[in-house]
Amino acid sequence: MADAVPTFHPEPETLLGYAAGSLDEASSVLVATHLALCPRCRAEVRRLETVGGALTGSLEPVALAPDALATVLARLDEPEAPARRPAGPAFDRETLFSVPAPLRDYLGGNLSSLPWRWRGPSIRELPLAIGDGGPRASLIRVRPGTALPAHTHTGAETTLVLCGAFVDDGQSFARGDVSIATSDDDHQPVATPDAECLCFAVVDGPLRLTGPIGRLFNPFLRL
Numbered sequence: 395m396a397d398a399v400p401t402f403h404p405e406p407e408t409l410l411g412y413a414a415g416s417l418d419e420a421s422s423v424l425v426a427t428h429l430a431l432c433p434r435c436r437a438e439v440r441r442l443e444t445v446g447g448a449l450t451g452s453l454e455p456v457a458l459a460p461d462a463l464a465t466v467l468a469r470l471d472e473p474e475a476p477a478r479r480p481a482g483p484a485f486d487r488e489t490l491f492s493v494p495a496p497l498r499d500y501l502g503g504n505l506s507s508l509p510w511r512w513r514g515p516s517i518r519e520l521p522l523a524i525g526d527g528g529p530r531a532s533l534i535r536v537r538p539g540t541a542l543p544a545h546t547h548t549g550a551e552t553t554l555v556l557c558g559a560f561v562d563d564g565q566s567f568a569r570g571d572v573s574i575a576t577s578d579d580d581h582q583p584v585a586t587p588d589a590e591c592l593c594f595a596v597v598d599g600p601l602r603l604t605g606p607i608g609r610l611f612n613p614f615l616r617l
């Protein structure tokens with residue numbers, strides 16, 4: 395069974411930054427992982443690439459999209475990952491291989507053996523070394539029915555659901571969905587009671603389009 399199409403997506407500006415190659419590495423991995431689960435955003439990124447290619451066709455060769463994007467798009471042709479898994483022992487190979495390749499490449503072969511940190515009786519966090527000096531990236535696993543404690547961060551927090559689901563402010567976020575919270579948001583996500591929830595979280599300041607390609611794209615941000 396194929397995954398359901400996600401309901402919640404990255405911001406248009408984020409997809410644009412991804413297509414322009416101007417996101418930090420952690421955010422790029424998050425977007426690439428979402429793309430693996432979201433045909434709608436895949437199509438949008440391809441469209442933006444086409445626009446970018448047309449715009450940059452007359453510029454210097456340096457203006458081409460980075461190799462990373464081609465690599466990720468090539469991976470999108472991989473067979474679909476297993477559908478949402480039922481409740482039960484978590485973090486076996488099935489769980490690992492339900493994580494799309496762009497993120498899975500950072501995880502190694504055994505989720506259970508990684509150095510998870512205690513963040514409460516039913517919450518574990520695994521910091522991931524993605525990029526140098528960029529936003530903080532981590533995997534978060536939450537037992538069924540557990541509410542996340544209030545937490546603070548100075549920038550935006552983007553969370554991609556990999557397994558299970560959580561409810562936040564009356565909205566349900568399931569596999570492939572992206573939740574975006576700013577430091578001003580007062581919210582408390584709660585994992586649904588049917589399964590353990592595994593998320594990929596990136597905590598950052600505001601995303602900015604930088605560099606020549608980003609500036610080139612900026613006039614189209616609000617189209």
Ligand SMILES: [Zn+2]
Nearest residue numbers: 403432434435
């Ligand atoms: Zn999407």
